[in-house]
Amino acid sequence: MTLNDTLLLSLRAVTSYRVRSLLIILAMALGVAAVVMLTALGDGARRYVINQFSSIGTNLIAVMPGRAETSGAFLGATMGRTPRDLTLKDAQLIGRLPQVKRYAPLNVGVAELSAEKRLRDVTVLGSTADLIPIRHMNLAQGSFLAHDSEHSAQIVLGAKLALEFFPAGNAIGQRIRLDENRFLVTGVLASQGESMGYNTDEIVIIPIDYAQSLFNTTSLFRILIEARSHSDIESAKTAIHDTLKQSHDGEEDVTIITQDAVLDTFDRILHALTLAVAGIAAISLAVAGILIMNVMLVAISQRTPEIGLLKAIGANAADIRHLFFAEALWLSLAGTVIGFLLGQFGSLLLRLAYPQLPAWAPAWAILAGITVALITGILASLLPSSRAARLDPVKALGKK
C-alpha cells in the first residue's frame, strides 16, 4: 500500500468514528494547551517581575543603613551601639567613585500637603535632580529640582496629586504648603502607576535638605546609585563598601543591594516555577498518550474482522501496522495542533485579562509540548498497531 493511500484510509477511519476521535483529540489538545498556557503564565510572571525591576532603573545599587545579618547578633548591638547613620556626606563620597554614573540620596516621610482649601497627607521623597533619570521617571510638565538648586523650595507633584490640587492643570508656578513650609511647584510627574510597591502618582518630591529639616533628621533612608555600566556593578559595590567602611571608622554597618542580584534570584525562582508547571502539564500529555493507546486497542478489537478481511484480500502485516499507526498519528497530530491553538488562544485571553502580564508561552515550552505530545502519541500507537498486524487472519475473520 502506498503512503498516500495509508494516510487517506486511516484519516477515513478517524473521521468515521467521530465521537471517539473527538474525545481523544480533546484529551491530547487539553494536555498541549495546558503546557502552553501554564508556561505562558509562568514565563509571563517572570517577565512581569523583570519588567518591574527594570522600570525602576538600570544598573542600580541601593545602600541602606544597618547591616542585614542572618546569623549571630549584630556586633554593635551587643556593645550597646546603634549603627551609624547614612549621611549626605556618605552620598557625596560615593558620588566621587569612578564607577558611579550618578547617585541620589533619598529620604522618605509623610507630611500634610495643602493649597487653598484642599488638604491631604502625602508621601514625601527628599532627593536630588538625579533621582529622575536613575529611577526612570518622566515629567509631564515643568522641570525637576534643577541641579544645584537643592536649597530652593521647589516641589514636584505626582500626577494624581497635581490633578487633585489643581484640576485646571495649571500646577506649575503655584504655591503649595507642606506642613508649615511653602513650596513652589516646578514640575509634575508623568503618570506611571504602581511601581515596586508604591504609587508614584501620589508622591511629592522636594530637595533633600528641605526633607531632612522637615523630618528633623540627618540620616538618609537610602542612597540610590547608578553604575556606569553593567560590568561596573560588582566593582562599584566593592568600592562603595570600602568607602563607607572607611568613612564609618571601619564599621561594616551598611547593606548594599544590587538590582542584578535580586533580579537574578527572582529570575531563577520563577524560571524553576515555569519548569515545574510545565512538568505537571506534561503529565497530562502522558495520560493522553495512554488514552490513545487504550482507544486504539479497543478499535483493534472492534475491527478484528476487518483486519482479517484486509489480510484475506492481500494486506501484509506492514500494511495493517501502518494503517493503525497512521490512525493514531492523525489523532495525536490533530490533538497537538488544536491544543497549540487552544493554548495560544488561552494565553491571548490571559494577556487581555491582565495587560501587565506578558503571558507568552516561551518557544522552548511550545516546542517541548508539541514534541512530547507527538512522541507519546507515536509510542502509544506502536503496541496496538503491531498487535493488529500480528492477528491471525482465520481467527480474525471468524470473530463476530
Added chain:
Amino acid sequence: MIHFADITRIFQMGDQSVYALNKISLDIAAGEYVSIMGPSGSGKSTLLNIIGLLDQPDSGCYELDGKNVTDLTEDEQAQTRRDKIGFVFQSFHLVPRLTAAENIEMPLILGEIPPEERKSRVAEALQAFDLQSRAQHRPAELSGGQRQRVAIARATILRPKAILADEPTGNLDHSIGAEVMMLLETLCKTGTTLIVVTHDRELSARAKRHIGMRDGKIVADTS
C-alpha cells in the same frame, strides 16, 4: 492448479490434538467448479483456508499454480492471496465505513495500482455486477444480495485464478442466493477455478465435482 500432498492440520484443544485435516491429497485443475460438503467440524473450512493461504498446514506439501507455496513468508503469502485468490464469505465482510465502490477498490489499493487505473477498473466492476446506482452507498444501505455482489466484485477485481466461497448464500434468500451462484458460475465459465464450501445439498449439486469430507478426511470425490 491446486495440488495437495499429504496435507495435515492439527489444532490443540486443551491437551487433545484434533486432526482438522488428516493427510489430505487433492488435485484441482484450473477452471474446475468444485463443491466441498460435510458436517460441521469435518475440516472443510480449514481446507478452504489452507487453499487460500490464510492458514498453514502442519505437514504436507501445497503447490498453487505450479509453485510450492508451503514455505512462503507471510508477506509472500499476502501477495499470493492478493494476486491469485478471491475470497467470498457468508457474512460478506465489507468494511462498514467505506462505500461499495471503495470496498471494491481495496485490493487495488493494496496492490498499489495507480489511482486512474483503479477508477476505471472499479467502474467496470460496478457495471459488470450491476451496482452502478449503489456505488456511493455504504454496506448498511445495501440489501444482502447487493452486499454479496459487492463482495464478489471485490474478490474478482484483480482477476484471481481461484475464487474460494465459504457458504456464499448462507445469509441470503433462496432466489437471491441462486442469482449470486449464477454470477459465480459465470466467472467460472471464463476460466476461474471456483471452490464452494457448503452444507446445502441443492447448492452443492450445481457443481461439476463434489468432494465430501468427514473428520478431516475426504470421503467422497465424484464428478
